[in-house]
Amino acid sequence: MLQQAFNGLVGGAFYALLALGLSVIFGMLGVVNLAHGAFYMLGAFGAFIALDAFGLNFWIALLLVPPLLGVAGIVLERLFIRRLTPLDPLYNFLFTFGLALILQDLVKREYGVSSQPYPRPQELDGTVDLGLFTYPAYQVFVLAVSVLMCVAVWLVLTRTRVGMIVRAATERPELTRGLGIDVGRWVTPVFGFGIALAAFAGVLAAPMRAVNPLMGADLIITVFAVVVIGGLGSVFGSVAAGFAVGLVSALGNLYVPALSQILVFILMAVVLLWRPAGLFGREEAFR
Amino acid sequence: MLRVDRLSAWYGEAQALREVSMRVDEGEIVTLVGRNGAGKTTLLRCLMGLHGTYGRTTGTVSLFDEDISGLAPHRRARHGLGFVPDDRGVYATLSVEENLLLPPVTKGGQEPWPLKRVYETFPPLRERRRFPGTKLSGGEQQMLALARVLRTGARLLLCDEPTEGLSPLIVQQIGEILREVKAAGVTVLLVEQNVHFAATVADRHYLLAEGRIVESLDNDQVREREHELLEYLGI
Numbered sequence: 370m371l372q373q374a375f376n377g378l379v380g381g382a383f384y385a386l387l388a389l390g391l392s393v394i395f396g397m398l399g400v401v402n403l404a405h406g407a408f409y410m411l412g413a414f415g416a417f418i419a420l421d422a423f424g425l426n427f428w429i430a431l432l433l434v435p436p437l438l439g440v441a442g443i444v445l446e447r448l449f450i451r452r453l454t455p456l457d458p459l460y461n462f463l464f465t466f467g468l469a470l471i472l473q474d475l476v477k478r479e480y481g482v483s484s485q486p487y488p489r490p491q492e493l494d495g496t497v498d499l500g501l502f503t504y505p506a507y508q509v510f511v512l513a514v515s516v517l518m519c520v521a522v523w524l525v526l527t528r529t530r531v532g533m534i535v536r537a538a539t540e541r542p543e544l545t546r547g548l549g550i551d552v553g554r555w556v557t558p559v560f561g562f563g564i565a566l567a568a569f570a571g572v573l574a575a576p577m578r579a580v581n582p583l584m585g586a587d588l589i590i591t592v593f594a595v596v597v598i599g600g601l602g603s604v605f606g607s608v609a610a611g612f613a614v615g616l617v618s619a620l621g622n623l624y625v626p627a628l629s630q631i632l633v634f635i636l637m638a639v640v641l642l643w644r645p646a647g648l649f650g651r652e653e654a655f656r
Numbered sequence: 657m658l659r660v661d662r663l664s665a666w667y668g669e670a671q672a673l674r675e676v677s678m679r680v681d682e683g684e685i686v687t688l689v690g691r692n693g694a695g696k697t698t699l700l701r702c703l704m705g706l707h708g709t710y711g712r713t714t715g716t717v718s719l720f721d722e723d724i725s726g727l728a729p730h731r732r733a734r735h736g737l738g739f740v741p742d743d744r745g746v747y748a749t750l751s752v753e754e755n756l757l758l759p760p761v762t763k764g765g766q767e768p769w770p771l772k773r774v775y776e777t778f779p780p781l782r783e784r785r786r787f788p789g790t791k792l793s794g795g796e797q798q799m800l801a802l803a804r805v806l807r808t809g810a811r812l813l814l815c816d817e818p819t820e821g822l823s824p825l826i827v828q829q830i831g832e833i834l835r836e837v838k839a840a841g842v843t844v845l846l847v848e849q850n851v852h853f854a855a856t857v858a859d860r861h862y863l864l865a866e867g868r869i870v871e872s873l874d875n876d877q878v879r880e881r882e883h884e885l886l887e888y889l890g891i
Contacts, residue, residue, distance in 0.1 A: 455709065536749045537758050544745045547704045548759035549733030549808065 372502045373623045374616060379508045381615020382515030383409075383588065386570040388595040388607035389522060390563035396539030396602035397552075397559045400450060400461045406589030407469040408438055408564050412571020413580045414476055417485050427490040431572050435565040442564030446557050469586070476582040484579035511573050518569070519608045526604060535559060539602055591618075594637045600647025610648060657682040657843055658703070658812055663715035664867075665695075665702050672698045674867040675715065680812065685834065685844040687854040689873075690864035691889055696847040697742055699864070700814045703845075704739045705729040719812065734762050738810025742817050742847070744801040746789040753785040755800055759808045766841055768809030777836070778803050795826035802833055806842070813837060813844045819853055831857050851878055851885045 387409060394402050415434035419425040425433070445468075453460040493507040526532035537545045538552045546552050571585070578584060595614050599606030614633055621632040628635070640648060658680040665673040673695045680686045688696045701707045703717055706729050716725045724732050733739065747755055753771075761768045775782035778799050784792060792800060798818050805813055818834070819827045827850070834857045837844060848854040854861060855878040863871040863885075878885065 533750060533754050533758060537747055540747050540749050541745060543706055543709070543729075544739070544741055545758075546729040547706055547733060547739040547741070548745075548804070549730050549762065550758070550760065551728075551730045553728075 370620075370623065372504070373619050375499075375502075375504060375508075375512075377616035377619025378612055379512050379615070380619060381612035382512050383570050383574060383611075384592055384595045384615055385519055385608045385611025386515055386566055386573075387588065387592040388599060388611045389519060389604060390566035391592060391596050392599070392602060392604055392607040393535070393539070394560055394563040395596070396604070397535060397542070398446075398450065398454060398556055399458065399542070400454065400465070400560075401458070402563070403462065403465040403589075404469040404472065405465075405563075405567050405592070406585030406587075407472040408442070408567040408585070409571040409574070409588065410476065410582060410585030411438055411472060412568030413487075413575040413578070413584060414480070414485075414571075414582075415568065416572045416575040417487050417580050420487065421485075427572075427576065430575075431569070434572050435569040438568035439561040439565030443557050443561035445564075446560040450560065451556070473582045473586065480582065482581055482583065484581045487575040487580050489576040507576055511577065514573065515570075518566070522566075523605070523608075531555075539604075591633050594633050597647055598637050598640045600644075600649040603647065603649040606647055606649030657720060658845065659716075659718045659721075660699075660703070661716045661718070663699070663702060663713065663717065665698055665707050665713040666711040668711055672711075672867050673702065673713075676864075676867070676869055678862055678869055678872075680843060680845050682843055683838070683841065684860065685838055685846060685858040687846045687848045687858045687861045688864050689848060689851055689854060689861050689885070689889070692849075694864045695867040696864055697816055698867075700739075700816050700845070700847060703732075703814055704737060705732045706739075733759065733808070733810075736762050736766075736809075736811035738805030738808060738813045738842075740798075740801045740805060740813065740815040740818065742820065744794075744797045744818075746792070746797045746800055748788055748790040750789055751785065752781055752787055752789055752792065752800060755789040756781070756785075756804050756807055759804060761807070762809050762811075766809045766811050769803070769806045771807065774803045774807055794822050795829060798822065798826075798830055799833065802830075802837065806837065806840070811843060813842055815844060816847045817849065818846070819848065819850050827853055849889060851882055851889070855879055855882070 387405060391402060391405050394400060412434055416430035419430040449464060450461055453464055489507045493510050495506050496503045497506045497509050526536060534550055534555055538555060542552055595610045596607050599610030617636055618629060618633055622629045660676055660678045662675045662677055663673055664671065664675055676699060688699060690696050698707065702713055705727060707713055716723055718724060719735055724735055750758065756771065756774060780796050781800055781803060789800060818830050831853060834844060846858060855875045861873040861878055862869050863873060
Protein backbone atom coordinates (compact mmCIF):
# COMPACT_ATOMS: atom_id res chain seq x y z
CA MET A 370 0.00 0.00 0.00
CA LEU A 371 2.82 2.39 0.83
CA GLN A 372 4.31 1.66 -2.52
CA GLN A 373 1.00 2.40 -4.20
CA ALA A 374 0.78 5.65 -2.27
CA PHE A 375 4.21 6.52 -3.57
CA ASN A 376 3.05 5.72 -7.12
CA GLY A 377 0.20 8.11 -6.48
CA LEU A 378 2.50 10.90 -5.42
CA VAL A 379 4.65 10.42 -8.51
CA GLY A 380 1.54 10.58 -10.69
CA GLY A 381 0.41 13.55 -8.66
CA ALA A 382 3.67 15.31 -9.43
CA PHE A 383 2.65 15.54 -13.08
CA TYR A 384 -0.82 16.78 -12.16
CA ALA A 385 0.75 19.38 -9.90
CA LEU A 386 3.18 20.70 -12.51
CA LEU A 387 0.46 20.94 -15.15
CA ALA A 388 -2.14 22.37 -12.79
CA LEU A 389 0.36 24.95 -11.55
CA GLY A 390 0.90 26.28 -15.09
CA LEU A 391 -2.80 26.17 -15.93
CA SER A 392 -3.68 27.95 -12.75
CA VAL A 393 -1.17 30.77 -13.16
CA ILE A 394 -2.24 31.26 -16.78
CA PHE A 395 -5.90 31.24 -15.89
CA GLY A 396 -5.36 33.66 -13.04
CA MET A 397 -3.29 36.13 -14.96
CA LEU A 398 -4.92 35.96 -18.42
CA GLY A 399 -8.37 34.64 -17.62
CA VAL A 400 -7.70 32.06 -20.32
CA VAL A 401 -8.50 28.40 -19.88
CA ASN A 402 -5.65 26.96 -21.87
CA LEU A 403 -7.06 23.83 -23.45
CA ALA A 404 -3.78 23.33 -25.32
CA HIS A 405 -1.90 22.75 -22.07
CA GLY A 406 -1.96 18.97 -22.50
CA ALA A 407 -0.68 19.32 -26.06
CA PHE A 408 2.37 21.20 -24.77
CA TYR A 409 2.98 18.45 -22.23
CA MET A 410 2.88 15.99 -25.12
CA LEU A 411 5.20 18.23 -27.18
CA GLY A 412 7.60 18.28 -24.22
CA ALA A 413 7.79 14.50 -24.26
CA PHE A 414 8.14 14.42 -28.03
CA GLY A 415 10.75 17.18 -27.80
CA ALA A 416 12.82 14.89 -25.60
CA PHE A 417 12.23 12.00 -27.98
CA ILE A 418 13.18 14.03 -31.06
CA ALA A 419 16.22 15.49 -29.34
CA LEU A 420 17.50 11.96 -28.71
CA ASP A 421 16.32 10.41 -31.95
CA ALA A 422 17.39 13.10 -34.39
CA PHE A 423 20.16 14.96 -32.59
CA GLY A 424 21.48 12.42 -30.12
CA LEU A 425 20.91 14.78 -27.18
CA ASN A 426 20.40 12.93 -23.93
CA PHE A 427 17.65 13.33 -21.33
CA TRP A 428 19.48 15.91 -19.24
CA ILE A 429 20.08 18.23 -22.16
CA ALA A 430 16.46 17.80 -23.24
CA LEU A 431 15.29 18.64 -19.73
CA LEU A 432 17.22 21.90 -19.87
CA LEU A 433 16.52 22.75 -23.49
CA VAL A 434 13.00 21.66 -24.39
CA PRO A 435 11.01 23.61 -21.76
CA PRO A 436 12.56 27.00 -22.61
CA LEU A 437 12.11 26.35 -26.32
CA LEU A 438 8.43 25.52 -25.93
CA GLY A 439 8.12 28.43 -23.50
CA VAL A 440 9.29 30.72 -26.29
CA ALA A 441 6.75 29.09 -28.61
CA GLY A 442 4.13 29.89 -25.97
CA ILE A 443 5.27 33.50 -25.87
CA VAL A 444 4.91 33.79 -29.64
CA LEU A 445 1.48 32.19 -29.42
CA GLU A 446 0.36 34.64 -26.75
CA ARG A 447 1.66 37.63 -28.68
CA LEU A 448 0.20 36.60 -32.03
CA PHE A 449 -3.16 35.12 -31.09
CA ILE A 450 -4.22 34.87 -27.49
CA ARG A 451 -3.60 38.55 -26.76
CA ARG A 452 -5.90 39.53 -29.61
CA LEU A 453 -8.65 37.20 -28.49
CA THR A 454 -8.56 38.09 -24.80
CA PRO A 455 -10.70 41.25 -25.05
CA LEU A 456 -13.41 39.26 -26.83
CA ASP A 457 -15.72 36.66 -25.38
CA PRO A 458 -13.72 34.04 -23.41
CA LEU A 459 -15.19 31.44 -25.76
CA TYR A 460 -12.83 32.58 -28.52
CA ASN A 461 -9.76 31.58 -26.57
CA PHE A 462 -11.53 28.40 -25.52
CA LEU A 463 -12.07 27.50 -29.16
CA PHE A 464 -8.65 28.71 -30.21
CA THR A 465 -6.69 26.70 -27.65
CA PHE A 466 -8.90 23.66 -28.21
CA GLY A 467 -8.36 23.86 -31.96
CA LEU A 468 -4.66 24.36 -31.45
CA ALA A 469 -4.49 21.24 -29.27
CA LEU A 470 -6.15 19.19 -32.02
CA ILE A 471 -3.84 20.60 -34.69
CA LEU A 472 -0.71 19.94 -32.64
CA GLN A 473 -1.85 16.40 -31.85
CA ASP A 474 -2.61 15.66 -35.48
CA LEU A 475 0.67 17.10 -36.72
CA VAL A 476 2.56 14.82 -34.35
CA LYS A 477 0.28 11.93 -35.28
CA ARG A 478 1.02 12.47 -38.96
CA GLU A 479 4.73 12.27 -38.36
CA TYR A 480 4.94 9.54 -35.71
CA GLY A 481 1.63 7.68 -35.77
CA VAL A 482 -0.42 6.85 -32.69
CA SER A 483 1.80 4.12 -31.32
CA SER A 484 4.09 4.94 -28.41
CA GLN A 485 7.68 5.87 -29.01
CA PRO A 486 10.38 4.26 -26.90
CA TYR A 487 12.39 6.53 -24.65
CA PRO A 488 15.06 5.09 -22.34
CA ARG A 489 15.56 6.12 -18.76
CA PRO A 490 18.70 8.13 -18.21
CA GLN A 491 21.50 5.70 -17.27
CA GLU A 492 22.25 7.50 -14.04
CA LEU A 493 18.75 6.75 -12.77
CA ASP A 494 18.30 3.26 -14.13
CA GLY A 495 18.47 1.42 -10.83
CA THR A 496 16.30 1.32 -7.76
CA VAL A 497 16.52 3.10 -4.47
CA ASP A 498 16.02 1.47 -1.11
CA LEU A 499 13.49 3.63 0.69
CA GLY A 500 13.56 1.56 3.87
CA LEU A 501 10.13 -0.06 3.64
CA PHE A 502 10.37 -0.87 -0.04
CA THR A 503 12.64 -0.34 -3.00
CA TYR A 504 11.56 2.02 -5.69
CA PRO A 505 12.78 2.87 -9.21
CA ALA A 506 15.36 5.64 -8.92
CA TYR A 507 13.88 7.55 -11.83
CA GLN A 508 10.47 7.85 -10.16
CA VAL A 509 12.09 9.11 -6.97
CA PHE A 510 13.91 11.67 -9.06
CA VAL A 511 10.68 12.79 -10.74
CA LEU A 512 8.99 13.28 -7.41
CA ALA A 513 11.92 15.20 -5.95
CA VAL A 514 12.34 17.46 -8.97
CA SER A 515 8.62 18.23 -9.14
CA VAL A 516 8.45 19.10 -5.48
CA LEU A 517 11.54 21.28 -5.84
CA MET A 518 10.02 23.00 -8.86
CA CYS A 519 6.76 23.67 -7.05
CA VAL A 520 8.63 25.00 -4.02
CA ALA A 521 10.76 27.23 -6.25
CA VAL A 522 7.69 28.66 -7.96
CA TRP A 523 6.09 29.13 -4.57
CA LEU A 524 9.11 31.04 -3.29
CA VAL A 525 9.20 33.28 -6.35
CA LEU A 526 5.48 33.95 -5.98
CA THR A 527 5.61 34.72 -2.28
CA ARG A 528 9.01 36.32 -1.79
CA THR A 529 9.70 38.52 -4.82
CA ARG A 530 8.21 41.66 -6.28
CA VAL A 531 7.43 39.83 -9.51
CA GLY A 532 5.55 37.24 -7.50
CA MET A 533 3.66 39.95 -5.68
CA ILE A 534 2.60 41.50 -8.98
CA VAL A 535 1.55 38.10 -10.35
CA ARG A 536 -0.50 37.40 -7.23
CA ALA A 537 -2.13 40.82 -7.37
CA ALA A 538 -2.85 40.58 -11.08
CA THR A 539 -4.22 37.07 -10.62
CA GLU A 540 -6.58 38.20 -7.90
CA ARG A 541 -7.73 41.53 -9.36
CA PRO A 542 -6.31 42.22 -12.83
CA GLU A 543 -8.21 45.46 -13.37
CA LEU A 544 -7.53 47.00 -10.01
CA THR A 545 -3.87 46.13 -10.37
CA ARG A 546 -3.77 48.11 -13.60
CA GLY A 547 -5.55 50.94 -11.85
CA LEU A 548 -2.82 50.95 -9.21
CA GLY A 549 -0.18 51.71 -11.80
CA ILE A 550 1.10 48.29 -12.77
CA ASP A 551 1.48 47.38 -16.40
CA VAL A 552 -0.18 43.99 -16.10
CA GLY A 553 0.05 43.42 -19.86
CA ARG A 554 3.81 43.38 -19.65
CA TRP A 555 3.74 40.42 -17.27
CA VAL A 556 1.10 38.44 -19.11
CA THR A 557 3.36 37.18 -21.90
CA PRO A 558 6.20 35.86 -19.72
CA VAL A 559 3.70 34.23 -17.37
CA PHE A 560 2.05 32.44 -20.26
CA GLY A 561 5.43 31.34 -21.58
CA PHE A 562 6.40 30.13 -18.13
CA GLY A 563 3.20 28.11 -17.75
CA ILE A 564 3.83 26.45 -21.11
CA ALA A 565 7.47 25.76 -20.17
CA LEU A 566 6.24 24.04 -16.99
CA ALA A 567 3.95 21.81 -19.06
CA ALA A 568 6.86 20.98 -21.35
CA PHE A 569 9.05 20.28 -18.32
CA ALA A 570 6.46 17.79 -17.08
CA GLY A 571 6.39 16.30 -20.57
CA VAL A 572 10.15 15.74 -20.66
CA LEU A 573 9.99 14.17 -17.19
CA ALA A 574 7.21 11.89 -18.41
CA ALA A 575 9.06 10.64 -21.49
CA PRO A 576 11.14 7.94 -19.77
CA MET A 577 8.28 6.55 -17.67
CA ARG A 578 5.08 7.09 -19.64
CA ALA A 579 4.02 6.16 -23.15
CA VAL A 580 5.20 8.88 -25.52
CA ASN A 581 2.36 9.25 -28.00
CA PRO A 582 0.32 12.11 -29.49
CA LEU A 583 -2.61 11.55 -27.16
CA MET A 584 -0.72 11.41 -23.86
CA GLY A 585 -1.56 15.04 -23.13
CA ALA A 586 -5.22 14.81 -24.02
CA ASP A 587 -5.62 11.79 -21.72
CA LEU A 588 -4.02 13.56 -18.80
CA ILE A 589 -5.39 17.07 -19.14
CA ILE A 590 -8.98 16.20 -18.27
CA THR A 591 -7.85 15.03 -14.87
CA VAL A 592 -5.68 18.13 -14.54
CA PHE A 593 -8.72 20.33 -15.11
CA ALA A 594 -10.45 18.47 -12.30
CA VAL A 595 -7.37 19.10 -10.17
CA VAL A 596 -7.46 22.82 -10.85
CA VAL A 597 -11.15 22.95 -9.98
CA ILE A 598 -10.61 20.97 -6.78
CA GLY A 599 -7.72 23.21 -5.75
CA GLY A 600 -9.68 26.35 -6.49
CA LEU A 601 -9.51 28.27 -9.77
CA GLY A 602 -6.60 30.65 -9.80
CA SER A 603 -5.17 29.38 -6.53
CA VAL A 604 -1.56 28.36 -7.09
CA PHE A 605 -1.11 26.64 -3.76
CA GLY A 606 -4.45 24.89 -4.19
CA SER A 607 -3.59 23.42 -7.57
CA VAL A 608 -0.28 22.01 -6.36
CA ALA A 609 -1.80 20.53 -3.22
CA ALA A 610 -4.76 19.15 -5.16
CA GLY A 611 -2.38 17.72 -7.77
CA PHE A 612 -0.58 15.55 -5.24
CA ALA A 613 -3.81 14.73 -3.42
CA VAL A 614 -5.56 13.60 -6.59
CA GLY A 615 -2.55 11.48 -7.53
CA LEU A 616 -2.68 9.84 -4.14
CA VAL A 617 -6.44 9.30 -4.18
CA SER A 618 -6.52 7.78 -7.65
CA ALA A 619 -3.60 5.46 -6.89
CA LEU A 620 -5.18 4.23 -3.67
CA GLY A 621 -8.52 4.04 -5.46
CA ASN A 622 -6.90 1.78 -8.03
CA LEU A 623 -5.83 -0.51 -5.25
CA TYR A 624 -9.02 -0.68 -3.20
CA VAL A 625 -11.88 0.12 -5.55
CA PRO A 626 -10.52 -0.64 -9.01
CA ALA A 627 -14.02 -0.41 -10.52
CA LEU A 628 -14.20 3.27 -9.68
CA SER A 629 -10.63 4.17 -10.59
CA GLN A 630 -11.59 6.06 -13.74
CA ILE A 631 -14.20 8.26 -12.14
CA LEU A 632 -12.90 8.60 -8.61
CA VAL A 633 -11.28 11.96 -9.36
CA PHE A 634 -14.53 13.35 -10.66
CA ILE A 635 -16.47 12.09 -7.67
CA LEU A 636 -13.89 13.86 -5.54
CA MET A 637 -14.37 17.01 -7.60
CA ALA A 638 -18.15 16.87 -7.21
CA VAL A 639 -17.87 16.37 -3.45
CA VAL A 640 -15.41 19.25 -3.08
CA LEU A 641 -17.61 21.53 -5.17
CA LEU A 642 -20.69 20.70 -3.11
CA TRP A 643 -18.77 21.37 0.07
CA ARG A 644 -16.75 24.39 -1.10
CA PRO A 645 -18.04 25.84 -4.38
CA ALA A 646 -14.87 27.87 -4.94
CA GLY A 647 -12.62 24.83 -4.55
CA LEU A 648 -10.47 23.91 -1.57
CA PHE A 649 -8.26 26.98 -1.64
CA GLY A 650 -10.32 29.12 -3.96
CA ARG A 651 -11.80 32.44 -3.03
CA GLU A 652 -15.08 33.85 -4.19
CA GLU A 653 -13.13 36.56 -5.99
CA ALA A 654 -11.90 34.00 -8.44
CA PHE A 655 -15.32 34.04 -10.03
CA ARG A 656 -15.44 37.72 -10.79
CA MET B 657 -6.48 70.09 -12.21
CA LEU B 658 -8.97 67.53 -13.52
CA ARG B 659 -11.23 68.48 -16.40
CA VAL B 660 -13.87 66.21 -17.79
CA ASP B 661 -15.38 67.30 -21.07
CA ARG B 662 -18.55 65.76 -22.49
CA LEU B 663 -17.72 62.29 -21.28
CA SER B 664 -20.16 59.58 -22.36
CA ALA B 665 -19.91 55.88 -21.68
CA TRP B 666 -21.86 52.80 -22.68
CA TYR B 667 -22.32 49.26 -21.46
CA GLY B 668 -22.92 47.58 -24.79
CA GLU B 669 -25.95 49.46 -26.10
CA ALA B 670 -26.96 50.99 -22.78
CA GLN B 671 -25.66 54.48 -22.18
CA ALA B 672 -24.42 54.98 -18.63
CA LEU B 673 -22.93 58.47 -18.84
CA ARG B 674 -24.34 61.30 -20.96
CA GLU B 675 -21.96 64.11 -21.81
CA VAL B 676 -20.65 64.64 -18.31
CA SER B 677 -18.58 67.80 -17.95
CA MET B 678 -17.00 68.73 -14.65
CA ARG B 679 -13.80 69.89 -13.07
CA VAL B 680 -11.91 69.45 -9.85
CA ASP B 681 -9.42 72.09 -8.74
CA GLU B 682 -6.19 71.48 -6.93
CA GLY B 683 -6.59 71.03 -3.18
CA GLU B 684 -10.37 70.48 -3.30
CA ILE B 685 -12.46 67.63 -2.08
CA VAL B 686 -15.36 67.22 -4.47
CA THR B 687 -18.10 64.63 -4.12
CA LEU B 688 -20.29 62.92 -6.64
CA VAL B 689 -23.71 62.31 -5.15
CA GLY B 690 -26.43 60.26 -6.77
CA ARG B 691 -28.65 57.24 -6.55
CA ASN B 692 -27.49 53.71 -7.18
CA GLY B 693 -27.12 53.33 -10.91
CA ALA B 694 -26.75 57.05 -11.57
CA GLY B 695 -23.32 56.45 -13.06
CA LYS B 696 -21.03 57.50 -10.20
CA THR B 697 -18.88 54.42 -10.18
CA THR B 698 -18.85 54.30 -13.97
CA LEU B 699 -17.56 57.87 -14.00
CA LEU B 700 -14.69 57.04 -11.63
CA ARG B 701 -13.81 53.97 -13.63
CA CYS B 702 -13.81 56.01 -16.84
CA LEU B 703 -11.47 58.54 -15.25
CA MET B 704 -9.16 55.71 -14.29
CA GLY B 705 -9.37 54.21 -17.78
CA LEU B 706 -10.97 51.02 -16.51
CA HIS B 707 -14.21 51.17 -18.47
CA GLY B 708 -12.65 49.99 -21.74
CA THR B 709 -13.45 46.33 -21.22
CA TYR B 710 -17.17 47.03 -20.81
CA GLY B 711 -18.00 49.34 -23.66
CA ARG B 712 -17.02 52.45 -25.53
CA THR B 713 -16.51 55.95 -24.22
CA THR B 714 -16.37 59.37 -25.86
CA GLY B 715 -15.28 62.77 -24.61
CA THR B 716 -12.04 63.86 -23.00
CA VAL B 717 -10.45 63.66 -19.58
CA SER B 718 -7.50 65.90 -18.86
CA LEU B 719 -5.23 66.09 -15.88
CA PHE B 720 -3.10 69.22 -15.49
CA ASP B 721 -4.11 70.30 -18.98
CA GLU B 722 -2.85 67.07 -20.46
CA ASP B 723 -5.34 64.88 -22.32
CA ILE B 724 -5.18 61.46 -20.66
CA SER B 725 -8.27 59.98 -22.38
CA GLY B 726 -6.22 57.63 -24.52
CA LEU B 727 -3.92 56.39 -21.77
CA ALA B 728 -3.97 52.90 -20.28
CA PRO B 729 -4.94 52.70 -16.59
CA HIS B 730 -1.41 52.09 -15.34
CA ARG B 731 -0.20 55.18 -17.20
CA ARG B 732 -2.95 57.27 -15.67
CA ALA B 733 -1.91 56.01 -12.26
CA ARG B 734 1.62 57.10 -12.99
CA HIS B 735 0.31 60.51 -13.98
CA GLY B 736 -0.88 60.91 -10.42
CA LEU B 737 -4.33 59.35 -10.29
CA GLY B 738 -4.89 57.21 -7.21
CA PHE B 739 -7.80 54.78 -7.19
CA VAL B 740 -9.76 53.40 -4.25
CA PRO B 741 -12.53 51.15 -5.63
CA ASP B 742 -15.93 50.72 -3.99
CA ASP B 743 -14.99 47.40 -2.40
CA ARG B 744 -11.69 48.94 -1.19
CA GLY B 745 -9.69 46.67 -3.43
CA VAL B 746 -7.64 45.05 -0.73
CA TYR B 747 -5.87 41.91 -1.93
CA ALA B 748 -6.47 38.73 0.01
CA THR B 749 -3.38 37.05 -1.40
CA LEU B 750 -1.11 39.93 -0.37
CA SER B 751 -0.11 40.80 3.16
CA VAL B 752 -1.01 44.23 4.49
CA GLU B 753 2.53 45.41 3.86
CA GLU B 754 2.55 43.98 0.33
CA ASN B 755 -0.76 45.73 -0.31
CA LEU B 756 1.01 48.96 0.61
CA LEU B 757 4.12 48.24 -1.43
CA LEU B 758 2.37 47.01 -4.59
CA PRO B 759 1.68 50.25 -6.47
CA PRO B 760 4.77 51.96 -7.83
CA VAL B 761 5.56 55.47 -6.64
CA THR B 762 4.45 58.07 -9.19
CA LYS B 763 6.97 60.45 -10.64
CA GLY B 764 6.56 64.17 -10.15
CA GLY B 765 3.51 63.75 -7.96
CA GLN B 766 2.91 64.67 -4.37
CA GLU B 767 5.62 63.68 -2.03
CA PRO B 768 5.14 59.95 -1.57
CA TRP B 769 4.64 58.78 1.97
CA PRO B 770 7.40 56.48 3.16
CA LEU B 771 6.21 53.27 4.78
CA LYS B 772 7.32 54.62 8.16
CA ARG B 773 5.00 57.60 7.89
CA VAL B 774 2.11 55.37 6.80
CA TYR B 775 2.64 53.21 9.87
CA GLU B 776 2.94 56.21 12.18
CA THR B 777 -0.29 57.65 10.85
CA PHE B 778 -2.15 54.32 10.79
CA PRO B 779 -0.78 52.22 13.69
CA PRO B 780 -3.24 49.32 13.15
CA LEU B 781 -1.63 48.68 9.78
CA ARG B 782 1.78 48.26 11.37
CA GLU B 783 0.47 45.82 13.94
CA ARG B 784 -1.04 43.67 11.24
CA ARG B 785 1.45 44.16 8.47
CA ARG B 786 2.06 40.41 8.09
CA PHE B 787 -1.65 39.55 7.97
CA PRO B 788 -3.44 38.90 4.66
CA GLY B 789 -5.04 42.16 3.58
CA THR B 790 -8.59 40.94 3.89
CA LYS B 791 -8.13 39.83 7.51
CA LEU B 792 -8.44 43.48 8.49
CA SER B 793 -11.75 44.95 9.61
CA GLY B 794 -13.76 47.02 7.14
CA GLY B 795 -12.50 50.30 8.55
CA GLU B 796 -8.90 49.12 8.59
CA GLN B 797 -9.24 47.95 5.00
CA GLN B 798 -10.43 51.41 4.02
CA MET B 799 -7.47 52.84 5.89
CA LEU B 800 -5.19 50.49 3.97
CA ALA B 801 -6.71 51.43 0.61
CA LEU B 802 -6.24 55.14 1.33
CA ALA B 803 -2.74 54.70 2.76
CA ARG B 804 -1.76 52.65 -0.27
CA VAL B 805 -2.58 55.53 -2.58
CA LEU B 806 -0.85 58.09 -0.36
CA ARG B 807 2.32 56.01 -0.47
CA THR B 808 2.43 56.38 -4.25
CA GLY B 809 2.35 60.15 -4.04
CA ALA B 810 -0.86 60.36 -6.09
CA ARG B 811 -2.06 63.91 -6.70
CA LEU B 812 -5.73 63.20 -7.27
CA LEU B 813 -7.49 60.53 -5.29
CA LEU B 814 -10.53 58.86 -6.85
CA CYS B 815 -12.37 57.35 -3.95
CA ASP B 816 -15.53 55.28 -4.39
CA GLU B 817 -17.86 55.29 -1.36
CA PRO B 818 -15.28 54.93 1.40
CA THR B 819 -17.94 54.99 4.12
CA GLU B 820 -20.24 52.35 2.71
CA GLY B 821 -21.18 49.74 5.27
CA LEU B 822 -19.03 51.18 8.05
CA SER B 823 -20.15 52.11 11.54
CA PRO B 824 -20.61 55.82 12.40
CA LEU B 825 -17.45 55.83 14.50
CA ILE B 826 -15.37 54.47 11.63
CA VAL B 827 -17.05 56.89 9.21
CA GLN B 828 -15.83 59.67 11.47
CA GLN B 829 -12.32 58.24 11.30
CA ILE B 830 -12.48 58.08 7.52
CA GLY B 831 -13.53 61.72 7.53
CA GLU B 832 -10.47 62.57 9.60
CA ILE B 833 -8.24 60.63 7.25
CA LEU B 834 -9.70 62.47 4.26
CA ARG B 835 -9.08 65.81 5.93
CA GLU B 836 -5.51 64.72 6.60
CA VAL B 837 -5.19 63.69 2.98
CA LYS B 838 -6.38 67.11 1.93
CA ALA B 839 -4.01 68.80 4.35
CA ALA B 840 -1.19 66.84 2.76
CA GLY B 841 -2.06 68.57 -0.52
CA VAL B 842 -3.88 65.71 -2.23
CA THR B 843 -7.01 66.51 -4.20
CA VAL B 844 -9.95 64.13 -3.80
CA LEU B 845 -12.92 63.17 -5.94
CA LEU B 846 -15.26 61.25 -3.72
CA VAL B 847 -18.31 59.16 -4.58
CA GLU B 848 -20.66 59.40 -1.63
CA GLN B 849 -24.25 58.49 -0.81
CA ASN B 850 -24.00 59.83 2.69
CA VAL B 851 -24.72 63.52 2.00
CA HIS B 852 -24.35 64.46 5.64
CA PHE B 853 -20.84 63.03 5.68
CA ALA B 854 -20.14 64.59 2.28
CA ALA B 855 -20.99 68.06 3.57
CA THR B 856 -18.60 67.65 6.50
CA VAL B 857 -15.54 66.71 4.45
CA ALA B 858 -16.01 68.15 0.97
CA ASP B 859 -15.88 71.60 -0.61
CA ARG B 860 -18.31 71.09 -3.48
CA HIS B 861 -20.73 68.49 -4.74
CA TYR B 862 -22.05 67.31 -8.08
CA LEU B 863 -25.43 65.66 -8.20
CA LEU B 864 -25.52 62.90 -10.77
CA ALA B 865 -28.78 61.45 -12.14
CA GLU B 866 -29.26 59.02 -14.99
CA GLY B 867 -25.74 59.55 -16.24
CA ARG B 868 -25.96 63.36 -16.26
CA ILE B 869 -24.68 65.99 -13.90
CA VAL B 870 -27.90 67.74 -12.96
CA GLU B 871 -26.70 70.11 -10.27
CA SER B 872 -23.59 71.55 -8.72
CA LEU B 873 -23.99 72.31 -5.01
CA ASP B 874 -21.92 73.87 -2.27
CA ASN B 875 -21.94 72.78 1.36
CA ASP B 876 -24.61 75.29 2.47
CA GLN B 877 -26.96 74.17 -0.26
CA VAL B 878 -26.40 70.55 0.74
CA ARG B 879 -27.15 71.31 4.40
CA GLU B 880 -30.25 73.30 3.55
CA ARG B 881 -31.55 70.60 1.26
CA GLU B 882 -30.35 67.58 3.21
CA HIS B 883 -33.84 66.15 3.71
CA GLU B 884 -34.82 66.66 0.12
CA LEU B 885 -31.57 65.08 -1.06
CA LEU B 886 -31.89 62.14 1.28
CA GLU B 887 -35.40 61.53 0.04
CA TYR B 888 -34.20 61.80 -3.52
CA LEU B 889 -31.39 59.34 -2.89
CA GLY B 890 -33.87 56.99 -1.29
CA ILE B 891 -31.96 56.64 1.97
